[in-house]
Amino acid sequence: MAGLNHYLILSGVLFTIGIAGVFLRRNLITILLSIEVMLNAVNLTFIAFGHFLGSADGQIIVFFVVTVAAAEAAVGLALVITLFRHMETLNPDAFRQLKG
Amino acid sequence: MLIWIPLLPLIGFLINTFAGKRVPKEISGAVASLAMLAAFGVSVVEVVALIGRAPDSRELMQTVFTWIASGDFQVPLTLRLDPLSALMILVVTGIGFLIHVYSTAYMHDEPASEYARYFSYLNLFAFFMLVLVLGANFLILFVGWEGVGLCSYLLIGFWYQKPSAADAGKKAFIVNRIGDVAFILGVLLAFVRFGTLDFQRIAAALGPLAPEASFGTVSLMALLLFIGATGKSAQIPLYIWLPDAMEGPTPVSALIHAATMVTAGVYLIGRNAVLFSHAPEVLIIVAVIGAATAIWAGAFGLVQNDIKRVLAYSTVSQLGYMFLAMGVGAYAAGIFHLFTHAFFKALLFLGAGAVIHALAGEQDLRNMGGLRRELPMTYWTFLIGSLAIAGVPGLAGFFSKDEILYRTFASGHTWLWLIGAITSLMTAVYMFRLVFLAFHGTRRTAAHHDTHLHDAPRAMAIPLAVLALGSILAGYVGVPEVVGGSNWIEHFLEPSFMPPAFEGAAGGEAAASAASHSLEITLIVVSSILALAGIAIAARFYLKRPEIPERLAAGFPGVYRFLVNKGYVDEVYNEVFVQPIKTLSENVLWKGLDATVIDGAVNGTATIVAETGAVVRHIQTGSVRAYALSILLGAVLMVGYYLWR
């Protein structure tokens, strides 16, 4: 039976993969996917802690995280679509109109 | 139910503000009048319920909601009906309604949108006035206090195209502000001292204390509140706005500047009677100021030629009487005079309005005369009003004025009594000068007025008749015991001036008054003689021998000029206060402080921001990835910090 530590390690690995994804990839969609990966890593810790502390709160929070993630994905993708229409690319490095 | 009393006029105001321009005049006038009538109906119902109770539990409360709650500082929006406010709401809604009806005819020549604006202001005024008298704590009262000030400004400047009207409005507003500053300070002090703004709690906290022997916090509080009251109620030194306020439509002068709003200061003192009773030194100030105002304004009233200004100075003078009563501790007598004064002064103003209306705007007494035959209705009602204010026995003013004079004398202020008595004589003289100049003698009207000279139309005549009836009868609620009356109103009002659950004080007073019945009768006779003498003097001067006043004026040119020019008070104020402030504002505040310090600070800030921005903008690469990177860097550093700690 796996202990709490195993879950936390797994979660940390997933989180790092997510971060690396955000910074290494040059596709906005993949970056969004990486953010989802990070969210999932955090979810895993919540569930694991909830389980080992015998509390349902972890699951409740995960429920909320999932809801927020859904909202975030919807808005994020809408932004991606709009950006793509304007710039004809999904490379985040191309968006530098904000330069001061 | 209480909330409906102010709410109904507010509804009328909203209807007239938003829909008034789109409906015919008749409807906006009717809406406003009906709102007042309904409010009057509710008031009567409530007051009847109040009177039905035992004398010591005459109080109705309604807390609408908690307005401000901040720690210990609680201000609920509470309305409280006690005998004092019961009397006030009846005056405000009852006389207010009559004046609304009167206005429907008086303002008939205005275009429909102006007409609606006028009535919406009147309703708004009634709303604020009712809030003022019903509010159970200082803050609610202050809302009403400022609100009626605003409405007063709006209505004085109603004919805003006329520069003098606009100026008069501003003058009233600014002079009132001076009083309001003191008022706010007084309220703040009350909160600091008592931790509450509720009138009853303050009175209860003060009840067991002895009156302040020397000038202390309570005295300061009372003095500040009194200064606020002098602003609103046009007392020395802040009375100067009221005569100018006559630029407004005449019904407004009747409602706001005679019957209701200007009495707010008297009401304020009555409401805080316990507080003032604990500050005997301030009470003396109140009495002296009241008496001084009474005679000072009365003297100006003797020589003014504008019919409304005579009435305005008369109002100031009568308000002085009320303050005199307050100052000698005769709170009930002061409020009683307020009550009767509301009737006859509203009547006089409306009568004057009818004259002005008939003469198409003519206000100069020198251009009137002999109107008795053409305006019989106006003449008779005006005569009744004049008799009432002069204090002829049997009419309203007699009872209340006499009560004040008696109480002044009985409290040992013989000098103040003398001043009051002289003022009483002067009142009779200037009122009957007005009557004789306007209605008797030969016609001096310009020829073109004669064609459409007409008596008051029905909507104006009925309020006149009702008010005339009131001027005769209103005094009979307070017939002194010595002539067989019960002085009902005094006993009715008494609980409002006592701290709650503070019995026994009234008993001693009754004994004291019983001992001096003979004195009271003497004084009654004296003041009756004075009133009649005043009428006789006026009759001799202005009916029989019109050359006497002219010779008098020629004989004492200095005195006459002083009086005609209203004592040069406006000029003195202008030199002493207005000009220095203007100079200060222009040279020091504007050119010195504003141009260099404030502008310098503002421009300097802008320069700093601009230059910092020029440096910092290079950090903004515009690359989304760089921004994400900085977020991550922050996260890493933060986690690292917590781990390393």
Add this chain to the structure above:
Amino acid sequence: MAVVSTLLVIAQPNPIYSVLLLICSFVALAGLYVMLDAPFVAVTQIIVYAGAIMVLFLFVVMLLNVAREGAVAEAEAASDGGTATARWFGALLAVAMALELAWALNRSRGIAAAPATGERETAWSVAEIGKILFTNYAFAFEATSVLILIAMIGSIALAGRHLPEKKPWRG
């Protein structure tokens, strides 16, 4: 399995494969949730994440039909040294983060190794979750529903094509 598929997610040049692999990863996580006595979250994970959100992603990927991050992107990157630096610095930070997490785990080992006090024998039932959700967390629940509504409106406003000429967000 979760690790492998997740690694592949970010290693894939083609976003479609990335999405599909991420679904794999989520399903694996759902399995872990079941093991952790959280069947409700596991089901939510599969339905909402793997089902709904990922389908949404797939839609967008196909809608935009972007070529893979291939030659074009490489050329762009080559011409822009700063970007590359930023990317590798980002990766470095990711590694730093991983190290920190490992450190944290190491420090908290004592706590984690201790016998879990409140461990339950049975799984949390949906009914129990629901009860807690609608009592203790009722406000948060309502707030989330408002958030979702805003997100819906927002995304429609952003992505909507056939809006009238005067588009408010452009001023």
